[in-house]
Amino acid sequence: MLTLGVLASGRGSNFQSIIDSIESGFIKAKIAVLITDNPDAYAIERAKKHNIESLVLKPKDFADKNAYYSNIAGELEKRGVGLVILAGFMRVIGKALIDRYRNKIMNIHPALLPSFPGLHGQKQAVDYGVKISGCTVHFVDEGMDTGPIIIQAAVPVYHDDTEENLSERILKQEHKIFPYAIKLYSEGKISVEGRKVTVKTERRDSFFTNPVRES
Numbered sequence: 001m002l003t004l005g006v007l008a009s010g011r012g013s014n015f016q017s018i019i020d021s022i023e024s025g026f027i028k029a030k031i032a033v034l035i036t037d038n039p040d041a042y043a044i045e046r047a048k049k050h051n052i053e054s055l056v057l058k059p060k061d062f063a064d065k066n067a068y069y070s071n072i073a074g075e076l077e078k079r080g081v082g083l084v085i086l087a088g089f090m091r092v093i094g095k096a097l098i099d100r101y102r103n104k105i106m107n108i109h110p111a112l113l114p115s116f117p118g119l120h121g122q123k124q125a126v127d128y129g130v131k132i133s134g135c136t137v138h139f140v141d142e143g144m145d146t147g148p149i150i151i152q153a154a155v156p157v158y159h160d161d162t163e164e165n166l167s168e169r170i171l172k173q174e175h176k177i178f179p180y181a182i183k184l185y186s187e188g189k190i191s192v193e194g195r196k197v198t199v200k201t202e203r204r205d206s207f208f209t210n211p212v213r214e215s
């Protein structure tokens with residue numbers, strides 16, 4: 001069975017959606033560890049509630065970025081982690097981890113990449129005045145939110161939207177497409193060639209084309 005390692009910096013609602021999807025049987029995988037850079041992350045409480053080990057690893061306790069991410073890679077390997085999940089981990093991942101988990105690190109980003117990478121993807125969309133935004137699950141490479149795209153979901157942006165209500169609308173979709181991407185991966189249905197990700201599924205459905213229904 002696929003073993004996941006989750007990295008998160010804060011609230012951890014995406015982490016929770018993955019826990020729930022495993023507990024309901026939607027995803028057949030187990031979570032070996034939560035690693036956080038923030039000792040106050042609510043994600044730690046969520047891990048405790050579900051008997052998932054958590055580790056707090058702060059960059060400032062390591063000599064440099066390379067040492068930090070080598071250490072994280074070591075902790076993940078020690079626990080047999082096959083897929084690393086970035087669930088609101090608010091740092092650019094170091095090469096030391098990417099090299100050891102090439103195309104085995106998935107991130108969720110709250111915009112339709114390649115639009116609005118980096119921080120505050122939702123605010124960037126509101127400020128720019130786009131009419132459609134959404135979220136993206138992608139593999140992580142050395143760039144800032146530039147890795148191969150796995151799944152996207154779109155949501156409308158209304159003229160009176162604020163960062164807050166657009167974030168809420170996008171988050172509902174995040175909680176659907178991230179578990180779905182992990183499920184597909186765990187079933188061996190995702191392959192990557194260069195930038196192109198192929199998803200082997202009969203379901204040419206709303207996950208790939210239209211906004212995902214909220215119900």
Ligand code: GAR
Nearest residue numbers: 010011012013014087088108109110
């Ligand atoms: C989510 O909206 C996620 O897409 C975003 O942070 C939030 C974390 O929420 N990630 C990024 O902006 C990464 N650049 P959560 O802690 O409740 O899952």
